[in-house]
Amino acid sequence: MALTLVRHTTPAVAAGTCYGRTDLALADSFEDEADRVLQTLPSATVVLTSPLQRCTRLARRISDHAELELRPSSGWIEMDFGAWEGVPWADIPRDSLDAWAADFDHFNDHGGESVAMLERRVRAALTAAPPNAIVVTHAGCIKAACAIYGLHQGWNTETVFGGSVTLD
Known part of the structure; x- marks a missing residue:
């Protein structure tokens, strides 16, 4: 069973801002980035997505292109940073x-999720994912999945906007 985890494209947010559950719009570069994503994806059985619009827009594009069912899943939403949401990391x-x-x-202490909470949620989402799914999600979820599977650099895995990681 392979899962392809795709990070959403570039959000419309100032660099250096802490964001997780904040439902951000996408940058004007979406169309070009989405076209590049479509060229790199393997065949799949379904598209799962975080319910945040920065993921659902790309997931819809993938599911329409590949004629696949699209299923939103709260298990793939980004970590909740609580009071830190929308605050520049420097502040x-x-x-x-x-x-x-x-x-x-x-x-x-920020009032959001801990990393352990994120990891438990992603572990459950991985267990529930059907074989050969494409999952449009966030950097934190991809890091958690890599840590769970012992792949790449675990929590230090870096995935560019529109980049992907395949879990076998």
């Missing part, structure tokens, strides 16, 4: 970031 207090680094798995 988040250093002691808060240090506390997160010191307890990477369980920190959630």
Whole structure:
């Protein structure tokens, strides 16, 4: 069973902004980026997507192009950063970031999700995913999946906007 995890295309947000559950629109480059994504995808049985519009727009494009069923799934939504949502990373207090680094798995003093919560949710989404699905999701979910599978660089996996990772 292979799953192809595709990161959404470039969002319309200032560089250096912390965002997770914030439902951002996409940059004007969407059409070009989506065309590049379509050229790289394997055949699939279904398209799963985070319900956030930065994923659903690309997922709709993929499902229409490949004539596949599109299924939204909350298991693939990005991590909730709570009070940090929409705040420039540079404006988040250093002691808060240090506390997160010191307890990477369980920190959630920002009022959102912890990394452990994200990982549990992604683990359940992986288990529920049908074989040979394309999943349009977010960097955090891709990192969690790579960590769960012990692939690439785990939590340090970097996926560019419109990039993908295949899990076998």
